[in-house]
Amino acid sequence: MPGERLSSDESGGEAACFDARVASCHARLYRYLLRLSGRPDEAEELAQQAWVVAWERRGTFAGTGTFLSWLLAIGRNLAMERGRSEARRRRREGAGRVPADGGAVLEEEERVTVRNALDGMEEGVREALWLRVVEGLGFQEVADLQGVAVSTAHARVGQGLRDLAGRIGR
Amino acid sequence: MREGHPAQETLALHACGDLPAGEGAGFEAHLALCADCRGQAARLQGAAEALRRFAEGEPARPPGGALWALRAARRGRVWRLRLAWGGAIAAAAVAVAALWRAEPMFPPVPPADSVARVEAGRFLRGREGGGPGIGAGRWLEPGLVRASGADADLRLRGGSRFRVAEGSVLDLAVAGGPAGTSACRLCRGTVEMETGQGLSVRTPAGSAEAGSARCRLTVTRDPRRGYWVRLDVLEGVVVFRDIWGGTRTALAGQTVQTNAPESLAAEWEQ
Numbered sequence: 028m029p030g031e032r033l034s035s036d037e038s039g040g041e042a043a044c045f046d047a048r049v050a051s052c053h054a055r056l057y058r059y060l061l062r063l064s065g066r067p068d069e070a071e072e073l074a075q076q077a078w079v080v081a082w083e084r085r086g087t088f089a090g091t092g093t094f095l096s097w098l099l100a101i102g103r104n105l106a107m108e109r110g111r112s113e114a115r116r117r118r119r120e121g122a123g124r125v126p127a128d129g130g131a132v133l134e135e136e137e138r139v140t141v142r143n144a145l146d147g148m149e150e151g152v153r154e155a156l157w158l159r160v161v162e163g164l165g166f167q168e169v170a171d172l173q174g175v176a177v178s179t180a181h182a183r184v185g186q187g188l189r190d191l192a193g194r195i196g197r
Numbered sequence: 198m199r200e201g202h203p204a205q206e207t208l209a210l211h212a213c214g215d216l217p218a219g220e221g222a223g224f225e226a227h228l229a230l231c232a233d234c235r236g237q238a239a240r241l242q243g244a245a246e247a248l249r250r251f252a253e254g255e256p257a258r259p260p261g262g263a264l265w266a267l268r269a270a271r272r273g274r275v276w277r278l279r280l281a282w283g284g285a286i287a288a289a290a291v292a293v294a295a296l297w298r299a300e301p302m303f304p305p306v307p308p309a310d311s312v313a314r315v316e317a318g319r320f321l322r323g324r325e326g327g328g329p330g331i332g333a334g335r336w337l338e339p340g341l342v343r344a345s346g347a348d349a350d351l352r353l354r355g356g357s358r359f360r361v362a363e364g365s366v367l368d369l370a371v372a373g374g375p376a377g378t379s380a381c382r383l384c385r386g387t388v389e390m391e392t393g394q395g396l397s398v399r400t401p402a403g404s405a406e407a408g409s410a411r412c413r414l415t416v417t418r419d420p421r422r423g424y425w426v427r428l429d430v431l432e433g434v435v436v437f438r439d440i441w442g443g444t445r446t447a448l449a450g451q452t453v454q455t456n457a458p459e460s461l462a463a464e465w466e467q
Binding site for chain 1: 205206208209210212213215240241243244245247248249250251252254255256257258260263264267
């Protein structure tokens with residue numbers, strides 16, 4: 028939430044507080060980077076680097092936005108610097124596939140549909156949709172992270188939802 | 198936008214739960230009367246819910262690697278070997294020295310003063326039983342590949358490449374991943390491999406691949422003869438492909454030796 032603080036000396040020190048952040052946010056950071064990179068191993072690598080960078084730059088966290096959006100921005104920058112986003116491999120195998128277990132066939136079908144829809148989206152649309160709907164970032168945060176106007180973020184999320192709904196409705 | 202109907206963006210905002218309070222009442226009233234818009238709103242909401250379900254079903258990654266990375270970063274990214282490992286190091290050095298003595302065509306083992314560094318990555322050191330390292334720029338989770346150096350213990354993920362200082366001894370144990378995905382690039386030194394599900398090690402003279410085996414791979418460079426590789430298979434089967442086009446399958450108890458031209462030295466010394 029805006030205004031949150033990064034450290035709490037009263038609760039065991041800065042490092043312990045930061046480690047608690049890792050425990051609570053790592054899955055979401057990894058999930059986001061997986062969508063950006065398309066590859067689990069790259070996503071994990073980027074996520075680990077992002078945590079180290081976040082630790083090293085913890086003094087720059089102003090607390091004006093959420094810690095999550097700050098962290099995601101670090102991860103995003105790392106991915107961009109390394110050209111991972113542009114080199115995203117649209118492999119439909121491997122990236123987050125969860126095998127069906129017995130009666131979960133319909134759920135698996137939906138997963139395939141959603142994954143295909145995401146793979147087919149323009150990158151900015153996919154990212155905006157994920158950040159808003161899955162990660163719960165506000166439109167302003169999405170816009171800041173992507174470096175676009177809020178109206179563009181609105182349009183991207185709307186486009187992504189319509190694309191996804193169109194796929195699911197087929 | 199159709200006359201008298203909400204804009205597409207309004208429907209999207211509604212699906213995200215972001216409709217401004219001032220617009221909510223009028224929007225809901227319209228939905229109550231317009232089956233078309235009601236259907237569109239339901240489809241968009243359904244899409245958002247499906248996306249959330251998809252995200253929840255994504256395989257989670259435990260934060261272990263990230264925590265290791267942070268702890269190492271706080272410790273200055275360098276993990277020094279503790280004194281407790283002095284005995285193990287000495288034993289390893291003696292073992293290597295014995296190996297070299299048994300094979301006079303190789304030069305003697307120089308004092309092992311360093312361990313390994315990761316190519317295209319940052320300096321890497323760790324300690325047995327706990328410390329991570331950085332492999333090819335990434336922090337490494339424990340338990341995937343374990344390497345005990347003459348001066349440190351390394352933990353590498355599959356895909357990491359590293360080079361070993363001459364005279365170092367590394368004990369690698371690979372778990373997970375099909376054969377060939379855990380390629381290591383060994384320039385000089387001795388690597389003892391215990392492979393669970395596969396390991397591929399590239400050397401200047403060729404590559405060794407093991408599905409489930411225990412072997413010792415020694416790479417040395419002589420100023421006059423270039424790189425030489427010796428592969429001793431202790432258990433299992435190892436396939437060695439040299440750069441001359443030959444493929445040799447070595448069984449337990451067998452040894453393979455080959456060399457590489459000096460012209461490769463520059464590439465492998467990088």
